[in-house]
Amino acid sequence: xxxxxxxxxxxxxxxxxxxxxxxxxxxxxxxxxxxxxxxxxxxxxxxxxxxxxxxxxxxxxxxxxxxxxxxxxxxxxxxxxxxxxxxxxxxxxxxxxxxxxxxxxxxxxxxxxxxxxxxxxxxxxxxxxxxxxxxxxxxxxxxxxxxxxxxxxxxxxxxxxxxxxxxxxxxxxxxxxxxxxxxxxxxxxxxxxxxxxxxxxxxxxxxxxxxxxxxxxxxxxxxxxxxxxxxxxxxxxxxxxxxxxxxxxxxxxxxxxxxxxxxxxxxxxxxxxxxxxxxxxxxxxxxxxxxxxxxxxxxxxxxxxxxxxxxxxxx
Amino acid sequence: xxxxxxxxxxxxxxxxxxxxxxxxxxxxxxxxxxxxxxxxxxxxxxxxxxxxxxxxxxxxxxxxxxxxxxxxxxxxxxxxxxxxxxxxxxxxxxxxxxxxxxxxxxxxxxxxxxxxxxxxxxxxxxxxxxxxxxxxxxxxxxxxxxxxxxxxxxxxxxxxxxxxxxxxxxxxxxxxxxxxxxxxxxxxxxxxxxxxxxxxxxxxxxxxxxxxxxxxxxxxxxxxxxxxxxxxxxxxxxxxxxxxxxxxxxxxxxxxxxxxxxxxxxxxxxxxxxxxxxxxxxxxxxxxxxxxxxxxxxxxxxxxxxxxxxxxxxx
Numbered sequence: 001x002x003x004x005x006x007x008x009x010x011x012x013x014x015x016x017x018x019x020x021x022x023x024x025x026x027x028x029x030x031x032x033x034x035x036x037x038x039x040x041x042x043x044x045x046x047x048x049x050x051x052x053x054x055x056x057x058x059x060x061x062x063x064x065x066x067x068x069x070x071x072x073x074x075x076x077x078x079x080x081x082x083x084x085x086x087x088x089x090x091x092x093x094x095x096x097x098x099x100x101x102x103x104x105x106x107x108x109x110x111x112x113x114x115x116x117x118x119x120x121x122x123x124x125x126x127x128x129x130x131x132x133x134x135x136x137x138x139x140x141x142x143x144x145x146x147x148x149x150x151x152x153x154x155x156x157x158x159x160x161x162x163x164x165x166x167x168x169x170x171x172x173x174x175x176x177x178x179x180x181x182x183x184x185x186x187x188x189x190x191x192x193x194x195x196x197x198x199x200x201x202x203x204x205x206x207x208x209x210x211x212x213x214x215x216x217x218x219x220x221x222x223x224x225x226x227x228x229x230x231x232x233x234x235x236x237x238x239x240x241x242x243x244x245x246x247x248x249x250x251x252x253x254x255x256x257x258x259x260x261x262x263x264x265x266x267x268x269x270x271x272x273x274x275x276x277x278x279x280x281x282x283x284x285x286x287x288x289x290x291x292x293x294x295x296x297x298x299x300x301x302x303x304x305x306x307x308x309x310x311x312x313x314x315x
Numbered sequence: 316x317x318x319x320x321x322x323x324x325x326x327x328x329x330x331x332x333x334x335x336x337x338x339x340x341x342x343x344x345x346x347x348x349x350x351x352x353x354x355x356x357x358x359x360x361x362x363x364x365x366x367x368x369x370x371x372x373x374x375x376x377x378x379x380x381x382x383x384x385x386x387x388x389x390x391x392x393x394x395x396x397x398x399x400x401x402x403x404x405x406x407x408x409x410x411x412x413x414x415x416x417x418x419x420x421x422x423x424x425x426x427x428x429x430x431x432x433x434x435x436x437x438x439x440x441x442x443x444x445x446x447x448x449x450x451x452x453x454x455x456x457x458x459x460x461x462x463x464x465x466x467x468x469x470x471x472x473x474x475x476x477x478x479x480x481x482x483x484x485x486x487x488x489x490x491x492x493x494x495x496x497x498x499x500x501x502x503x504x505x506x507x508x509x510x511x512x513x514x515x516x517x518x519x520x521x522x523x524x525x526x527x528x529x530x531x532x533x534x535x536x537x538x539x540x541x542x543x544x545x546x547x548x549x550x551x552x553x554x555x556x557x558x559x560x561x562x563x564x565x566x567x568x569x570x571x572x573x574x575x576x577x578x579x580x581x582x583x584x585x586x587x588x589x590x591x592x593x594x595x596x597x598x599x600x601x602x603x604x605x606x607x608x609x610x611x612x613x614x615x616x617x618x619x620x621x622x623x624x625x626x627x628x629x630x
Binding site: 273 | 340342361362366580583584587588589590620624625627629630
């Protein structure tokens with residue numbers, strides 16, 4: 001396949017966002033190394049602006065808009081990190097943001113989006129309701145829609161995370177959670193263009209294994225009604241992310257819900273960081289033996305830390 | 316008063332432990348700065364070896380023992396971070412450690428101590444029971460007792476934390492939680508010997524305000540039966556720490572239990588780190604208005620992250 005995102009796209013994205021996003025730290029734990037039998041490095045995007053890697057792709061997209069487009073603002077629908085990221089990124093450029101959120105979204109999420117100065121448009125909590133509300137706001141305001149992952153500019157922004165990771169640490173394998181596949185696609189492009197020998201894996205809950213099934217089928221198999229605790233990974237691959245993943249990924253591996261919760265506890269106890277359940281999926285996939293034992297230095301991207309503290313799965 | 320710990324003691328301690336302890340990172344949050352109205356920097360000792368600053372003092376003491384003393388091992392009584400720190404420090408030197416713990420100590424704490432190769436001696440859960448068991452083990456084995464805070468070598472080790480902090484960040488005020496006063500004493504000595512203009516405050520729960528009362532009375536007033544959630548701060552000052560604190564501290568300030576829990580949530584949500592309740596006391600004392608509004612750059616030492624995840628005060 002011909003990949004429509006070039007090395008210079010990645011380079012331009014990185015230059016656009018560096019200095020505004022955080023260069024996030026890499027953490028490491030002797031105890032986790034012993035459990036795994038290899039050195040494991042965690043790139044902590046939970047410490048990123050808005051508490052998630054999503055700040056990268058949203059900012060790259062907002063900063064790359066022509067002035068004529070940007071002046072009408074940007075819009076998205078999201079009850080999660082992407083909504084905050086678009087709101088934050090728009091504020092960095094000083095343009096308007098419109099975020100469509102379901103009526104039943106948690107107050108804390110609405111507050112966070114409003115805190116960046118975005119306008120919230122409440123909608124019915126269905127895919128149809130969200131899309132209708134988004135279309136309406138874009139039509140009325142002229143705002144430019146930014147998709148959470150199925151967008152080359154977003155993918156190019158997410159790619160900067162792996163680039164930083166490789167600069168700070170040599171890795172034999174890189175494990176990336178996969179939901180819509182924006183971060184995984186970007187990580188794969190960074191790895192390929194830098195001619196790294198690193199094997200890149202996508203990690204996914206068994207209960208939302210559309211990427212696993214899509215890879216094996218050779219076509220997108222959408223996720224229907226996923227029930228996983230890893231709420232950031234319930235989405236399906238898109239037509240911009242699937243071809244990149246299909247061409248470049250080493251494999252997609254999965255783990256169970258109890259493995260996710262157990263890995264989440266290990267990360268809280270050993271790394272002392274607050275993470276969303278989605279971030280625990282790569283470590284769970286490593287501890288359940290799905291990854292071949294051949295790697296000495298393994299990198300994991302910790303994708304975000306915006307978890308509801310009232311609903312932590314520890315008891 | 317004549318302070319019995321010299322600048323060269325602090326320097327020697329730092330040289331002894333550097334390279335074995337972690338140089339912990341400093342975190343910062345725009346959202347917290349806005350709440351406080353100043354720049355607040357958090358020195359993250361929850362990322363320290365054994366998950367707490369206690370690794371510093373224990374390691375300095377273990378490494379400074381003459382070979383004749385060290386060969387019989389070291390001993391302490393602790394159900395908390397100091398027990399783990401002594402066990403870990405002894406393992407670094409390759410000597411034995413004996414840790415007296417109450418029978419009803421949580422399994423996870425016993426496991427952590429045993430994991431470093433220390434021998435655990437269970438005792439009745441009373442001060443008398445602990446002291447009797449400790450005396451017995453020291454007599455039988457010749458092990459050298461390391462007090463959690465009332466020991467100049469321990470204080471000199473804890474002093475290294477503030478030294479690193481000042482190297483990385485200029486501060487107008489430094490806020491340190493105070494239980495037995497080892498970390499506060501060490502921080503005060505570092506500040507004074509480096510001739511910093513920084514005002515150093517001790518921060519304490521209202522429900523365990525022995526340092527607050529001792530400072531005002533000009534003598535040690537022991538804590539009786541404290542009930543605070545900040546379990547690391549229930550201890551009383553000792554005769555090695557009180558004189559240093561009395562001479563050098565700017566003030567001791569206090570906060571309520573609900574202020575501690577609220578600040579703890581802010582740190583989890585905004586800094587995305589796992590901390591013990593004790594660590595939230597300085598931010599709570601800052602947010603309740605007890606600290607004068609005159610400081611632009613405020614440092615807080617996050618003392619440890621060994622919290623029982625099953626008992627987090629979020630609901």
